[in-house]
Amino acid sequence: MDEVAVAIADPVRRRILSMLRDAPLAAGEIANRFAISRPAISRHLRVLRASGLVRDELVGRTRIYRLDPGPLAPLVDWLGGLVVPAGWEQRLDALETEVYRTRRERRARGPAAHRTEHTA
Known part of the structure; x- marks a missing residue:
């Protein structure tokens, strides 16, 4: 749960998750929507992958990212207990x-x- 909380603490990563909620996207498509460098986006995607919130698949030479909301469940349950x-x-x-x-x-x-x- 802590790794997920750290992953969603960053506004760029939250925006990436919101984008992936709508549809899977290639790494380049994600990077094009930000005014920060591609290596910075790559680091954000790595954090999201490590937390389990996104999955990636190599299709040819393109890496496609998909949202996996499953790891959010324990955090949502914990937050719900506070309300x-x-x-x-x-x-x-x-x-x-x-x-x-x-x-x-x-x-x-x-x-x-x-x-x-x-x-x-």
């Missing part, structure tokens, strides 16, 4: 709790109590 549900999420969580509590109470009272509720 406190707000608004509707809290209300829906409370509703879910109430529904389960009511079901437990009905089961505890048995089927006869459930029938009398509907006929009353």
